[in-house]
Amino acid sequence: MPLGFDPIYILLIAIVVFLASYMAVTYLREASTQKKEDKGKVISLSKCLNCGYTSSSTYNKEDYVGRRSGKCPKCGGELIITAIYLETQTQAPRETAS
Numbered sequence: 001m002p003l004g005f006d007p008i009y010i011l012l013i014a015i016v017v018f019l020a021s022y023m024a025v026t027y028l029r030e031a032s033t034q035k036k037e038d039k040g041k042v043i044s045l046s047k048c049l050n051c052g053y054t055s056s057s058t059y060n061k062e063d064y065v066g067r068r069s070g071k072c073p074k075c076g077g078e079l080i081i082t083a084i085y086l087e088t089q090t091q092a093p094r095e096t097a098s
C-alpha cells in the first residue's frame, strides 16, 4: 500500500534527518567554542576597595566575583575580585596544520 505508507515514511525520514543535522550542528558549535576558549586566557580582575589598586591574575576554579583574592600590595587593604573575563590573544600563531 504505497499511498498510505509514503507520507508517514517521508515524515519520519524528515524528522530523523532534522534531528541528526541539529545534533551535528550543536556538537560542532560546542567543539568550536571549546577551541576558542583554549586559545584565550581567563582573567580574574581584582580591585582594592581601599585605594582602587587593580591587579589581574589567571582565573582559578574557586574564583568568583566578590571573592577576597588577597591583600593590596599598596595599602594592605582587601583585594576583591570585581570581574572575570576571557582575554583573547590578538596574535596567535595559526600555522599548526595537522
Ligand SMILES: [Zn+2]
Pocket: 048, 049, 050, 051, 052, 053, 072, 073, 074, 075, 076, 077
Ligand atoms: Zn589598596
